[in-house]
Amino acid sequence: MNILVIGGSGGLGLELVRLFCGFQEMVSVTATYRTRQPTLYEKRLNWVKADITEEESIVKLFEKCPDLTYIINTVGLLHSTEGNPEKAITQLEPDFFIDNIHVNTLSTLLIAKHAHQALKKAPRSVLAVLSARVGSISDNRAGGWYSYRCSKAALNMAVKTLSIEWKRALPNCAVVALHPGTVKTQLSAPFRNHIPDSKLFTPEQSARWLVEIISRLESKDTGKFIAFDGSKIEW
Numbered sequence: 001m002n003i004l005v006i007g008g009s010g011g012l013g014l015e016l017v018r019l020f021c022g023f024q025e026m027v028s029v030t031a032t033y034r035t036r037q038p039t040l041y042e043k044r045l046n047w048v049k050a051d052i053t054e055e056e057s058i059v060k061l062f063e064k065c066p067d068l069t070y071i072i073n074t075v076g077l078l079h080s081t082e083g084n085p086e087k088a089i090t091q092l093e094p095d096f097f098i099d100n101i102h103v104n105t106l107s108t109l110l111i112a113k114h115a116h117q118a119l120k121k122a123p124r125s126v127l128a129v130l131s132a133r134v135g136s137i138s139d140n141r142a143g144g145w146y147s148y149r150c151s152k153a154a155l156n157m158a159v160k161t162l163s164i165e166w167k168r169a170l171p172n173c174a175v176v177a178l179h180p181g182t183v184k185t186q187l188s189a190p191f192r193n194h195i196p197d198s199k200l201f202t203p204e205q206s207a208r209w210l211v212e213i214i215s216r217l218e219s220k221d222t223g224k225f226i227a228f229d230g231s232k233i234e235w
């Protein structure tokens, strides 16, 4: 089994890489980073530098891993030096909105565009992307966070649309969006003061739940939006 974790340098991404490296049946793990390569070294782990908003970078990445069973895209943006999630529409900045679309939505579309060949051979394969419950339109009760919400809602639409196309083109593949819960990483750090400890997870805990879900996915699960506890989220 060959596994590709995109965004292996992130809080959740690194824990997923660590867990996959412990898989008995694992043949290799390829993990990407954009800025700094993490100091995790394992015999069957390959680190590749990639900026997945650049199509050329994705093409080169798939040249290095032509045969895959799981592709997990963990890359995400909520805040950066360029901007923060909006509390009101008056705070919307076009450049920050486009950055969110690039990282949170376009990345998965570009990965999917070039992943078909690599996933073709496996008798059971998975393309899983880390979305967020706030990307659910029907679950939106609090409002705000226009850029992040819109980019994750668009990501969800991409997942659903791809799952329909690949039912014919890649019938062994489950294409799913996963919600990891609220996890203690740099992404959530400025926004979790009001969250009770019972609803706040460590990256390791959340990654364990996600790996369990991914390991059990079958092609009939394609097109689902699934939370860390296995429950289904409405789009």
Ligand SMILES: NC(=O)c1ccc[n+]([C@@H]2O[C@H](COP(=O)([O-])OP(=O)(O)OC[C@H]3O[C@@H](n4cnc5c(N)ncnc54)[C@H](OP(=O)(O)O)[C@@H]3O)[C@@H](O)[C@H]2O)c1
Pocket: 007, 008, 009, 010, 011, 012, 013, 033, 034, 035, 036, 050, 051, 052, 053, 074, 075, 076, 077, 103, 130, 131, 132, 133, 179, 180, 181, 182, 183, 184, 185, 186, 187, 188
């Ligand atoms: N943490 C939470 O509470 C939470 C809740 C719901 C959903 N999620 C989702 O879960 C995913 C993982 O989140 P996290 O908490 O682990 O975040 P994180 O620690 O901030 O990790 C984000 C990752 O995205 C990578 N990245 C950002 N822009 C990139 C680009 N253009 N090209 C390549 N890599 C890029 C970062 O790489 P570099 O570090 O190299 O820049 C990093 O590996 C995200 O999609 C997030 O939206 C998280």
